[in-house]
Amino acid sequence: MSDPYPQPTHGRAWNFSAGPSVLPLSVLEEVQHDLLNYKGHGMSVLEMSHRSKVYGDIIADAEATLRRMLKVPDNYSILFLQGGGTGEFAAAYLNLFASKLVRDKQRKLGRQLNCDYLVTGSWSTNGLKEVQRLGGKPNVVVNGVVSAESGKISYTSVPAVTEWKLSNPEETAFVYYCENETVHGVELPQSMVVDAVDPSVPVICDMSSNMLSRPVDVKRFGAIIAGAQKNMGPAGVTIAIVRKDLLERDDDPEITCNLPSVLDWCYFDSAGSMPHTPPTFAIYVCGLVFKWAEKQGLDALERLREARSKLVYDEIDAHPEFFLGWVDKRYRSGMNLVFNLPTSELETQFISEAAEHNMLQLKGHRKLGGIRISLYNAMPIEGAEAFVAFMKDFYAKNHK
Numbered sequence: 001m002s003d004p005y006p007q008p009t010h011g012r013a014w015n016f017s018a019g020p021s022v023l024p025l026s027v028l029e030e031v032q033h034d035l036l037n038y039k040g041h042g043m044s045v046l047e048m049s050h051r052s053k054v055y056g057d058i059i060a061d062a063e064a065t066l067r068r069m070l071k072v073p074d075n076y077s078i079l080f081l082q083g084g085g086t087g088e089f090a091a092a093y094l095n096l097f098a099s100k101l102v103r104d105k106q107r108k109l110g111r112q113l114n115c116d117y118l119v120t121g122s123w124s125t126n127g128l129k130e131v132q133r134l135g136g137k138p139n140v141v142v143n144g145v146v147s148a149e150s151g152k153i154s155y156t157s158v159p160a161v162t163e164w165k166l167s168n169p170e171e172t173a174f175v176y177y178c179e180n181e182t183v184h185g186v187e188l189p190q191s192m193v194v195d196a197v198d199p200s201v202p203v204i205c206d207m208s209s210n211m212l213s214r215p216v217d218v219k220r221f222g223a224i225i226a227g228a229q230k231n232m233g234p235a236g237v238t239i240a241i242v243r244k245d246l247l248e249r250d251d252d253p254e255i256t257c258n259l260p261s262v263l264d265w266c267y268f269d270s271a272g273s274m275p276h277t278p279p280t281f282a283i284y285v286c287g288l289v290f291k292w293a294e295k296q297g298l299d300a301l302e303r304l305r306e307a308r309s310k311l312v313y314d315e316i317d318a319h320p321e322f323f324l325g326w327v328d329k330r331y332r333s334g335m336n337l338v339f340n341l342p343t344s345e346l347e348t349q350f351i352s353e354a355a356e357h358n359m360l361q362l363k364g365h366r367k368l369g370g371i372r373i374s375l376y377n378a379m380p381i382e383g384a385e386a387f388v389a390f391m392k393d394f395y396a397k398n399h400k
Helices: 025-034 053-070 085-097 098-111 122-133 192-195 267-269 280-294 298-318 345-356 381-398
Strands: 076-081 115-121 140-142 170-180 201-207 223-227 238-243 335-337 369-373
Touching: 025 280, 053 267, 053 280, 076 085, 076 267, 085 122, 085 170, 085 201, 085 223, 085 238, 085 267, 098 170, 098 280, 115 122, 122 140, 122 170, 122 201, 122 223, 192 201, 238 267, 280 298, 298 335, 298 381, 345 381
Parallel strands: 115 140, 115 170, 170 201, 201 223
Antiparallel strands: 076 238, 223 238, 335 369
16 A cells, blocks of 8 residues: 655655754765775775875865855865864864964953854754853853743744844954754844854854755855754764964964864864864765755755745644744744644654654654754655645644
């Protein structure tokens, strides 16, 4: 008996995981084809020395493709790192305060510079906690929205820019924000932050969960950091795109006495991202995903993300008493779509019945519960269509 909902090919499921997440089928097929003997070189990339010419070409090609696709200017370095977004919470703070630009500014001020943080959900909260742990001087520009009734903070919207509490530019080392919050389903419009920040202040943006889903004007950022496991490849590699003046340092050895080498952007930049063995296979797969995304085109991928998310949000909006979306429509994520059902029992039933139709990984984050469907780049429109068809049937059978 055939399934009533569209199904993917090759016996695969609709994988709506928030990460690690779905990869392009053509990339998986190429990996499979070359797994035992990469391009006739007699070994798998899994076995290959990172010092070999063959692997050197792989990582160079991955970097060149990403640079070309994102139009990364020459005065930016692209780094392949480890440690995920969590590692980069610390790395961003430590590297900025080791940079000549920030140190000169701090000497001129005569006291420690502020680190401005926009807190819009779980991941930016973690970034703030990390800089606090490391002894930084954070200034919270935004911290969700405060309920007029309860006084509690919730991450369901973003205050108007006129309400932001940005530090004076001459007192600010950098501004940090997370563009798309995977847990809370909040996504900031791309130019909202950079338009609000003085151009003299570097903006550090975590784009882990929406990287490559739309064009980005790289030159407006001091650094962009992104874990690969959402839109760019498998878990294990993190990308940092860093403006080169932020990598300039004084000769004072004390600058890096509290900066571990594994978090030091200059350490990686000076060695072509390979001062030691990198996550070779993950970078190789990322390179294939970059080529796939370049072939699609970022404009087309943006149109696809808008079409997929619109299908789901239209169904949520059609039955707001049943599909309980909680994010302000102006800031609803195009990647991670979240909602509740009237009862937790219905949510459990929804997830279970969806799994019977090969729709997997729909359980909301453990902090929030509910339903979360992640629609990353490699999810075809048919996946969203299948999910919406299931939503319609589930509503028809269970609404009162």
